[in-house]
Amino acid sequence: MTVGIGLAGLGRIGRVHARNLRGRCAEAHLACVYDADTAAAQEVAAAFEVPWVATFAELLDRCAAVAIASPTATHAPLTIEAAAAGVPVFCEKPLSLDRDAALAAVEACEQAGVALQVGFHRRFDPDWVAAAERIAAGELGQVQLFRTSLRDMDPPNPAFLAHSGGFFADVTVHDLDVARWLCGEVAEVSAHGAAADPAFAANDDIDTAVVVLRFASGALGVIDNSRSARYGYECSTEVMGTLATARIDNPHPRGLEWRTPGAATRGFARDFEERYPFAYAAELDAFARCVRDGSPPRVTGRDAIAASDLATAATESWRSGRTVSLEVPV
């Protein structure tokens, strides 16, 4: 019996989740959809042949668990409403741009005894999972260096950017979560940012960043991020240890490589959905298992707050030009 998920928010990532729940997930199915924009709800309901509802409260009535993929500012209030109704929550990242609101959402779920899983999909990609298991088993020895890149091909639309929370909270937060997951807590953050596109500078934001981490273990890390790499969507990670090095490179969506003297071409993924054909489905399957058997989610609300704290530290470092030291996370 698969778990019926109600999906709230049917934009870019919401439709990725709808496609996975409809076609790829083995343990969860799309039970019902809701969007503040009724036309979007009707369109997705027709396309996926599922019912739609006009309010979040109705959605909660019609599902065993809910997936929240609406804009960031709505995550905490919708999570709290779901918790009050006793409905387990999968919520897109970040939980909130306001730390107190994020904590209130986490505590509401803890007090109601409902699962809360946050959408850091890379924790469910088979390559990252295999690397994480071997690192945790000690096969890499002592971690010395962490390196990761996340570069979008094109920036999202300006309406999204206005409410994104800024580059570090929206983009780098994925890498900060992976850093904690693979290498443990971060003690220091130093961040540099630049706006190659003046539209970002005009919004007091950036589109390119390098973040240097010092882990509590003494290991070092470096993250590079871009909003507009142009050539494609790129995401790769490397962890170097005393016994081994794990490197997760970019799979190429097409096998054809055209080689001419001095040059060879290979395609890159265009976006996050193409880069992660398994991870987005696997995170919802894992959430469904938590709903069914009551086991704790692999990536919790407190993990999300810890990653956001690091993003806040990176923003502070970028603005002040100083290294920021961190307290022990929540």
Ligand SMILES: NC(=O)c1ccc[n+]([C@@H]2O[C@H](COP(=O)([O-])OP(=O)(O)OC[C@H]3O[C@@H](n4cnc5c(N)ncnc54)[C@H](O)[C@@H]3O)[C@@H](O)[C@H]2O)c1
């Ligand atoms: N994990 C990932 O890889 C990933 C990728 C993209 C976006 N995200 C996150 O997902 C969230 C949504 O991003 P997006 O790019 O899909 O945004 P989007 O603007 O494309 O879509 C948002 C949708 O939510 C709807 N909406 C607005 N208010 C609502 C409400 N109160 N209740 C229900 N629906 C509402 C809008 O009408 C729209 O259809 C953001 O928090 C973003 O950070 C995560």
